[in-house]
Amino acid sequence: MPDHDPTDDFDEAPTIACSRCGREWDLDEELADLGAGNHAVEQFALDHRRHTGHFPDSVSTWRATCRNCPEETEHLSRDGATRWAETHARHTRHRIELHHARDQGTTVVDPE
């Protein structure tokens, strides 16, 4: 039995797919530039949204959806989504729901 399975090497270059674009990307170049796996994925996801308006499939995001108006936003971190929700609630007195792409359950942010 070999000590090292050569397919392990693929773990170091995560692949990101986007069904809306019908494309797949290999992040080995980004990894070489940025050094860290998660950071490269995060950076790629943010760049992808900046250019296309949506996140790739394999990235789980926090989505904040207003119950009172059509405003909604997507963030990679819970903090980002919560900050948006709190700010929106403060200015508009609307209620916002926070959903995570993978987790069940909803957090509601109420205006103060």
Ligand SMILES: [Zn+2]
């Ligand atoms: Zn896309």
Ligand SMILES: [Zn+2]
């Ligand atoms: Zn609103």
